[in-house]
Amino acid sequence: MDFKNIFYRIKDVVSDYGKLTYEFLFVDEKQEKSVIEEVEERAEIPEAYLQRFRLHPLHDAKQLEGRDEEMAMMQRAYENWKITRSPLLIVGEFGAGMTSLLNASSSIYPHAQILENTCNISNSDELVRELKNALNYPEARTLKDLNTLPKKDDEQVVIFENIERLFIRKIYGFNLLEDFLLLIHATKKDIFWVATINQYSYYYLNQVIGFGSNFLSVIRLQPIKKAVIEGVINERNKGYERVFLKPNTLSGTLTQQLKDSNANKKQELLKSDFFNKFHAFADGNISQAMLFWKRSVTYVKEKRVYVKAYEPKSIGQLSLEELFVLEAILQHTSLSNQELYAILRNSNKGSKLILEKLMENDLLYAKTYDSQFEPEYQINLLHLNAVKAQIHSRLNRNIK
Amino acid sequence: MCGRVFYFFYESFFMKIFYKILFFNNKKNIDYQYNILYLFNFKNLIIVNRSLIFTLLLICATFQMSAQNELLDSLQSKIEKIKKDSTYIAQQAKEKAAKEKAKPVEQVPGEVRENLNDALDKATKIISPAKILTIIIASLFVWLTTKGTNWMYRSLADSFNRHRLRILRLQPITNVILWVITIYVLVITLFNPTPETLWALMGSSALALGFAAQDIVKNIFGGLLIIFDRPFQVGDRIDINGNYGEVVRIGIRNTDINTLDDSIVTIPNSKIISEHISNANSGALDCMVVVDLWLPIGIDVERVRKIAFEAAITSRYLNIDKTVTVLFFDHFDNHPATNVKIKAYVLDARYEKGFAGDVTEAAKKALSEASIYQTVRRM
Numbered sequence: 197m198d199f200k201n202i203f204y205r206i207k208d209v210v211s212d213y214g215k216l217t218y219e220f221l222f223v224d225e226k227q228e229k230s231v232i233e234e235v236e237e238r239a240e241i242p243e244a245y246l247q248r249f250r251l252h253p254l255h256d257a258k259q260l261e262g263r264d265e266e267m268a269m270m271q272r273a274y275e276n277w278k279i280t281r282s283p284l285l286i287v288g289e290f291g292a293g294m295t296s297l298l299n300a301s302s303s304i305y306p307h308a309q310i311l312e313n314t315c316n317i318s319n320s321d322e323l324v325r326e327l328k329n330a331l332n333y334p335e336a337r338t339l340k341d342l343n344t345l346p347k348k349d350d351e352q353v354v355i356f357e358n359i360e361r362l363f364i365r366k367i368y369g370f371n372l373l374e375d376f377l378l379l380i381h382a383t384k385k386d387i388f389w390v391a392t393i394n395q396y397s398y399y400y401l402n403q404v405i406g407f408g409s410n411f412l413s414v415i416r417l418q419p420i421k422k423a424v425i426e427g428v429i430n431e432r433n434k435g436y437e438r439v440f441l442k443p444n445t446l447s448g449t450l451t452q453q454l455k456d457s458n459a460n461k462k463q464e465l466l467k468s469d470f471f472n473k474f475h476a477f478a479d480g481n482i483s484q485a486m487l488f489w490k491r492s493v494t495y496v497k498e499k500r501v502y503v504k505a506y507e508p509k510s511i512g513q514l515s516l517e518e519l520f521v522l523e524a525i526l527q528h529t530s531l532s533n534q535e536l537y538a539i540l541r542n543s544n545k546g547s548k549l550i551l552e553k554l555m556e557n558d559l560l561y562a563k564t565y566d567s568q569f570e571p572e573y574q575i576n577l578l579h580l581n582a583v584k585a586q587i588h589s590r591l592n593r594n595i596k
Numbered sequence: 597m598c599g600r601v602f603y604f605f606y607e608s609f610f611m612k613i614f615y616k617i618l619f620f621n622n623k624k625n626i627d628y629q630y631n632i633l634y635l636f637n638f639k640n641l642i643i644v645n646r647s648l649i650f651t652l653l654l655i656c657a658t659f660q661m662s663a664q665n666e667l668l669d670s671l672q673s674k675i676e677k678i679k680k681d682s683t684y685i686a687q688q689a690k691e692k693a694a695k696e697k698a699k700p701v702e703q704v705p706g707e708v709r710e711n712l713n714d715a716l717d718k719a720t721k722i723i724s725p726a727k728i729l730t731i732i733i734a735s736l737f738v739w740l741t742t743k744g745t746n747w748m749y750r751s752l753a754d755s756f757n758r759h760r761l762r763i764l765r766l767q768p769i770t771n772v773i774l775w776v777i778t779i780y781v782l783v784i785t786l787f788n789p790t791p792e793t794l795w796a797l798m799g800s801s802a803l804a805l806g807f808a809a810q811d812i813v814k815n816i817f818g819g820l821l822i823i824f825d826r827p828f829q830v831g832d833r834i835d836i837n838g839n840y841g842e843v844v845r846i847g848i849r850n851t852d853i854n855t856l857d858d859s860i861v862t863i864p865n866s867k868i869i870s871e872h873i874s875n876a877n878s879g880a881l882d883c884m885v886v887v888d889l890w891l892p893i894g895i896d897v898e899r900v901r902k903i904a905f906e907a908a909i910t911s912r913y914l915n916i917d918k919t920v921t922v923l924f925f926d927h928f929d930n931h932p933a934t935n936v937k938i939k940a941y942v943l944d945a946r947y948e949k950g951f952a953g954d955v956t957e958a959a960k961k962a963l964s965e966a967s968i969y970q971t972v973r974r975m
Binding site for chain 2: 365366367368369370399400403404405520523524539540541588589590591592593594
């Protein structure tokens with residue numbers, strides 16, 4: 197037995213082991229530090245160019261792209277309603293273009309009343325106020341009054357956007373939603389109800405109160421095809437020449453390929469790499485795609501746009517409490533501090549502190565709908581994928 | 597399916613190791629190899645499926661029986677040969693004795709010294725300082741490796757929470773495999789024992805262990821049974837003899853349980869295999885939690901049901917993929933009371949108490965607001 201050999205062998209293995217341990221322990225920390233210390237320098241981009249990528253719902257059906265299938269399904273649901281009298285539910289991801297789809301549905305339902313609920317409805321009075329105008333029944337004072345609507349000759353179509361605004365995840369917080377569902381069932385013979393909901397609220401409500409069983413027709417908005425999204429981006433870049441820059445992180449293969457290519461070939465390679473990253477981030481979501489593009493534009497000179505693939509910052513390992521807050525916000529689309537306090541059953545100050553921390557980390561942003569009320573907090577679409585991944589992994593929720 | 601594949605792997609792996617240890621591909625022992633192959637072919641008859649130890653005992657027994665028969669035959673032939681040779685040897689001895697008488701007395705201590713030196717040489721060949729040092733360094737290295745792999749498994753479990761239990765259950769198996777391989781390699785490379793030596797060693801060790809280290813052996817066999825029979829795994833929440841908590845480590849001798857008051861209880865494996873074990877989650881991440889509310893007998897059942905149900909479904913700790921049940925039981929023992937049981941699944945067994953506390957708190961608050969008496973939780 198050669199003792200020297202054994203010694204050297206052990207030495208080699210120990211040094212390898214040490215190296216691996218070091219990489220596992222400290223490399224992530226290093227990367228995180230660089231992210232924290234990184235100062236983002238963004239050149240001024242002309243407002244006229246940014247306007248092209250502003251996120252707002254479309255009002256013209258002709259502008260809506262990639263939703264032909266959903267439009268056909270809405271048409272079919274309306275035809276079915278004439279026989280089955282069943283309401284329609286549309287389930288979609290944040291930023292998937294739900295409002296644009298509903299606006300475009302005016303070609304199918306020309307006389308539809310659209311109730312766009314931008315903030316939470318906490319009591320039946322608020323709901324009645326909204327509904328009596330839409331149903332053209334100003335005398336109604338309670339939901340019971342609306343349950344016994346006088347029959348009208350014309351068929352009515354009412355689109356109730358963001359039905360999740362009617363519930364709040366607390367004891368007695370489902371009453372208003374249940375009352376509204378009862379109203380839908382009571383009036384569905386005369387009114388074609390179209391409700392929309394975000395997919396996290398739908399998942400939660402479906403599991404706990406069997407919400408989906410109230411709707412025979414359910415349309416799930418599918419991710420928009422890559423070619424369609426690219427087409428939209430191309431359309432909005434009309435008149436500008438695009439120059440793709442080398443991204444901060446390059447794969448070994450791409451680096452090699454770039455070395456061996458001429459200028460035109462390089463642009464092709466960089467474009468292909470850019471759109472791979474673009475689609476991986478957007479995942480068929482038009483709003484996320486727009487955000488990615490806006491973040492990727494480094495500067496605009498005359499009629500030339502310089503684009504470098506945006507690299508999302510790591511959100512790190514979120515604490516359990518932070519994840520609970522983010523999950524609650526996903527389930528309700530947006531929440532005020534008071535509502536969050538009621539949902540999480542913790543102290544008012546405690547929930548405010550978590551909200552501030554999440555705002556600081558750019559995971560949330562505050563939106564004020566009415567100056568009389570406190571702001572509501574929404575998830576930043578830039579980090580939606582990362583937040584979803586952590587909720588899926590750490591809270592064992594089956595959302596993807 | 598995965599369990600079967602893995603079981604096949606570990607069974608064949610261990611069999612191969614023992615097979616190698618027993619025979620070292622010695623062609624003389626071909627009969628014994630056939631015996632073992634015969635046993636392998638009829639492994640279903642001797643129920644090897646679950647108990648590796650039982651199979652090994654059978655292999656030992658078969659081997660010994662075959663060895664005994666062969667030994668008897670060889671003994672008979674040898675006795676006859678010895679009879680023939682004995683007369684010749686006696687004659688030679690007489691001649692040698694006559695010569696010895698003429699030998700000077702001073703030569704005897706010299707021969708004794710030579711014999712002693714020979715014996716010492718042989719002994720140092722078997723147990724040299726280099727070999728001892730090698731064993732110590734290898735053991736230390738494997739010990740460090742097991743610590744490293746344990747840490748790696750824990751880090752992976754933290755990173756991939758959804759697969760936490762699947763990752764953690766590999767931990768004790770890896771440790772056992774590492775140690776078995778190390779011992780095998782060390783024995784084969786350093787000592788290279790003959791089958792006879794090995795059998796003698798095993799026999800004497802068994803005897804020694806039987807008297808001196810009975811409890812340790814029991815624990816080790818218990819540990820192997822727990823690892824391979826898997827009545828529970830790392831991450832499960834079990835109750836043994838009133839000790840309820842999460843299994844944090846399954847060792848060769850002991851199993852550690854982290855109780856709800858965050859103290860580690862170490863239970864010898866021999867005790868565990870002889871006790872009833874209650875497993876709350878059996879390898880799943882979630883587990884059922886029953887929250888008891890004690891209310892006056894004349895409560896409004898409908899209102900209480902709504903409050904109890906909504907207290908559970910609004911809890912952040914709820915596993916929303918599973919149903920929530922609310923049950924009512926009347927008790928008339930000392931004071932008439934209604935026991936409301938809320939049965940729901942928590943998203944992760946680690947938050948079991950947090951979930952129970954959250955539901956109780958919410959229900960208590962709502963019941964108080966509805967003037968339906970105060971609640972008392974019994975776990």
